[in-house]
Amino acid sequence: MVEVSTPVKWLLRLLAIGYVFFLVAWPVSTIVREAFADGVGAFFDIFSDEQVVNALALTVQVAVQAVLINLVFGVGISLLLVRYEFPGKRLLSALVDLPMSVSPVVVGLSLLLVYNGRDGWFGTHLEEWGVQIIFSGTGMIMATCFVALPLVIREVVPVLAEIGDDQEQAARSLGANSRQTFWRITLPSIKWAVVYGVVLSLARSLGEFGAVKVVSGNVANQTQTATLVVEKQYQSFDQAGAYTVSFVLAFVSVLCIVVVSILRPKEHH
Amino acid sequence: MSIEVTNVTKKYGDFYALDDVSVSLPTGQLTALLGPSGGGKSTLLRIIAGLDTADSGTVAIEGTNATRLPPQKRNVGFVFQHYAVFKHMTVAKNVAFGLEIRKTPKAEVRRRVDELLELVHLSQFADRLPSQLSGGQRQRMALARALAVEPTVLLLDEPFGALDAKVRKELREWLRRLHDEVHVTTVFVTHDQEEAMEVADEIVVINQGRVEQVGSPDELYDEPASDFVMGFLGEVTRLGPVRLRPHDVEVGVTPGRAGAIPGTITRLLRVGFEVRLQVELDRELGGGADPVSVVLSRSHARSLDLELGSKVWLTAAVGAVTVPAMVAV
Numbered sequence: 166m167v168e169v170s171t172p173v174k175w176l177l178r179l180l181a182i183g184y185v186f187f188l189v190a191w192p193v194s195t196i197v198r199e200a201f202a203d204g205v206g207a208f209f210d211i212f213s214d215e216q217v218v219n220a221l222a223l224t225v226q227v228a229v230q231a232v233l234i235n236l237v238f239g240v241g242i243s244l245l246l247v248r249y250e251f252p253g254k255r256l257l258s259a260l261v262d263l264p265m266s267v268s269p270v271v272v273g274l275s276l277l278l279v280y281n282g283r284d285g286w287f288g289t290h291l292e293e294w295g296v297q298i299i300f301s302g303t304g305m306i307m308a309t310c311f312v313a314l315p316l317v318i319r320e321v322v323p324v325l326a327e328i329g330d331d332q333e334q335a336a337r338s339l340g341a342n343s344r345q346t347f348w349r350i351t352l353p354s355i356k357w358a359v360v361y362g363v364v365l366s367l368a369r370s371l372g373e374f375g376a377v378k379v380v381s382g383n384v385a386n387q388t389q390t391a392t393l394v395v396e397k398q399y400q401s402f403d404q405a406g407a408y409t410v411s412f413v414l415a416f417v418s419v420l421c422i423v424v425v426s427i428l429r430p431k432e433h434h
Numbered sequence: 435m436s437i438e439v440t441n442v443t444k445k446y447g448d449f450y451a452l453d454d455v456s457v458s459l460p461t462g463q464l465t466a467l468l469g470p471s472g473g474g475k476s477t478l479l480r481i482i483a484g485l486d487t488a489d490s491g492t493v494a495i496e497g498t499n500a501t502r503l504p505p506q507k508r509n510v511g512f513v514f515q516h517y518a519v520f521k522h523m524t525v526a527k528n529v530a531f532g533l534e535i536r537k538t539p540k541a542e543v544r545r546r547v548d549e550l551l552e553l554v555h556l557s558q559f560a561d562r563l564p565s566q567l568s569g570g571q572r573q574r575m576a577l578a579r580a581l582a583v584e585p586t587v588l589l590l591d592e593p594f595g596a597l598d599a600k601v602r603k604e605l606r607e608w609l610r611r612l613h614d615e616v617h618v619t620t621v622f623v624t625h626d627q628e629e630a631m632e633v634a635d636e637i638v639v640i641n642q643g644r645v646e647q648v649g650s651p652d653e654l655y656d657e658p659a660s661d662f663v664m665g666f667l668g669e670v671t672r673l674g675p676v677r678l679r680p681h682d683v684e685v686g687v688t689p690g691r692a693g694a695i696p697g698t699i700t701r702l703l704r705v706g707f708e709v710r711l712q713v714e715l716d717r718e719l720g721g722g723a724d725p726v727s728v729v730l731s732r733s734h735a736r737s738l739d740l741e742l743g744s745k746v747w748l749t750a751a752v753g754a755v756t757v758p759a760m761v762a763v
Contacts, residue, residue, distance in 0.1 A: 328521075331514055331516060331517075331518035332518050332519070332520055332521070334485050334505075334512070334514070334518065335512065335514060335518040335520070335576075335579075336520075336531065337484075337485070337504070337505040337506050338483055338484075338485065338505045338506070338508075338510060338511070338512035338580075339506075339511075339531055339532035339535060339579065339580070339582075339583055340506045340509075340532050340535045340536060340583060341506060341531075341535045342504075342506055345535060349531075350520060353522045354521065354522060
C-alpha cells in the first residue's frame with residue numbers, strides 16, 4: 166500500500182464522508198424527519214388512507230412476482246452463460262446488461278408499442294384472446310422484470326465462473342442426474358449470490374417508477390403503485406403523505422440490505 | 435478385460451487429442467496412463483468416465499457398451515486433480531453423497547461412511563468441512579467418496595499432481611496398499627514416470643494422441659518399443675551408434691576392451707551415492723558431438739580413481755538396453 170501523510174489521509178476521509186453525506190445520508194434523513202414531523206400517530210394515520218394501502222399492496226404483489234420470475238430466469242440464464250457455449254452467447258450477455266443502461270421510461274414506451282391493445286405488434290392479437298397486458302398487472306410485472314433483470318445474473322455469473330464445474334462433474338460421476346446436481350451441488354454453492362441478487366432485485370422492484378408509470382396507466386386503487394402515489398401526493402400538495410410513503414419504501418430497502426449483511430458472515434464459520 | 439477402448443478419436447478443432455486409440459485395461463489391476471502433458475491421457479480417462487465424449491470409437495466397461503451412457507450410469511469412481519470436494523458439505527456428507535443419491539438406507543450409509551473414513555484414515559475429521567483439511571487429506575476424502583458407490587472402475591486424473599513432493603510419495607505408496615486391499619480396477623493418469631513405475635501393474639504410454647506401448651514397468655524399461663518410450667522412462671545418452679541408459683555405460687581407464695571409445699571427463703558431479711560424468715569423445719563416431727553422460731556408484735568411481743580431465747574408454751555394459759541412435763538429418 167502506498168503511504169500517505171496524515172493530513173492527506175484525513176482530507177481524503179473527509180472528502181469521502183462529505184460526499185456520501187451530502188448526496189445520500191442527509192437527503193434520506195430529511196425524509197425520516199418529515200415522515201415523523203407530526204408525530205408517530207400522524208405517521209400511522211396514512212395507513213388508513215385506502216389509496217395508499219392499495220398502492221403498497223400492489224407494489225408488494227408486483228415486486229414479489231417480478232422477483233420470483235427474475236430469480237428463475239436469472240439463475241437459468243446465468244447457468245447458460247457460464248456453463249455452455251453457443252452461438253450468440255456474447256449477444257445474450259450484452260442484452261442482459263441493456264436494462265442497466267436504458268432509461269426505464271424507454272422500457273415502458275417500448276413495451277407499450279409492442280403490447281398495447283390498439284395497434285401493438287402482439288397486443289392486438291392478445292386482446293382478441295382476452296389478454297390485456299398494458300394498463301394491467303401483467304404489464305407492470307413485465308416492466309419491473311425488465312429493469313431488474315441484470316441484478317440476479319450479475320451477482321450469480323461471477324460466482325458460478327469462480328467455483329468452476331469440477332464439483333458438478335464429481336456429482337455426475339457419483340450418480341447424480343442434472344436435477345440432483347443442481348439442487349444438491351450448484352445451488353448451495355451459489356446460494357449467497359442468489360440471495361444478494363434477490364435482495365437487490367427486490368429493492369429495485371419496489372422502487373421502480375418510470376417504466377411502471379408508462380405501462381400502468383396510473384389509475385388510483387387499481388394500477389397505482391407506491392412510487393406513483395408518492396408522485397401524485399407530492400404534486401397535489403400532500404407533502405406529508407408523500408414523505409411517509411417514501412419513508413416506508415426507503416425503510417424496506419434498507420431493511421433488506423441490513424438483513425442480508427447480518428446473515429452473510431455466518432457462511433464463513 | 436474390464437475396460438475396452440476401441441478406435442477412439444477425439445479432436446479439438448484441428449488438434450487430435452486422441453487419434454484412433456485402442457487399448458484394453460485388465461480387471462482388478464492398477465494401470466497407469468503415462469505420458470507428457472497434452473498427450474491425450476487425461477482426455478482418454480475422461481472419455482472412459484463419460485465426462486467427455488469421443489468423436490468416434492467405442493468404450494466398453496465390463497462388457498457393457500458405455501459409449502453413449504451418461505457418467506452417472508457408468509458406475510465409475512472419478513478422482514480429480516484438484517479434489518473437486520463439495521465445499522458446503524462435511525467430510526462425512528461428501529463421502530455419503532453417492533450413497534444418498536442411490537437412496538441407500540440411512541443406517542447403511544452411516545456404516546459405509548464410517549468404514550470408508552477408517553480406510554482413508556479420516557475418521558476423526560468426519561464432521562469437518564473440506565476447507566479445514568490439508569491437500570493430501572482432501573484427496574483421500576475424494577478417494578473415499580469415489581469408492582463409496584462401489585464403482586466397477588476407479589479413475590484418477592493426476593491424483594497427486596497438486597500435492598507437494600513428500601505427501602505425493604506417501605500417498606502413492608498408500609494408493610498401492612489400498613489397491614491391494616480393495617482390488618477395484620484402477621486407472622490413473624500421471625506424467626511422472628517414477629510414480630507410474632512404482633505404483634502400477636501395467637503402464638500405457640501415451641504420446642501425441644497415440645498409444646506408444648503397453649506393458650509392465652519392467653517390460654517398458656527393459657524393452658522400450660520406441661525411442662520415445664526409452665527417453666520418457668529414464669535418462670538416455672548416446673554412445674557412438676547406440677542410445678542407452680547412462681548407468682549402462684561401462685567406464686575403463688585403459689584401452690583394453692574391444693570397441694571402447696576413448697574420451698575425456700569434462701564434468702564430474704557427485705549427487706549422494708552416485709557420480710555423474712560428462713565425457714567428451716576424442717573422435718566422432720557415427721555423428722553427434724554431444725558429450726556422453728555416465729552414471730556410476732561412488733565407490734566404483736573411487737576405485738577407478740576418476741577425476742576431472744581423466745582419460746577414459748567407454749563401452750556399453752553387457753546386457754544393456756540399447757536402441758539404434760536416430761541419424762540426425
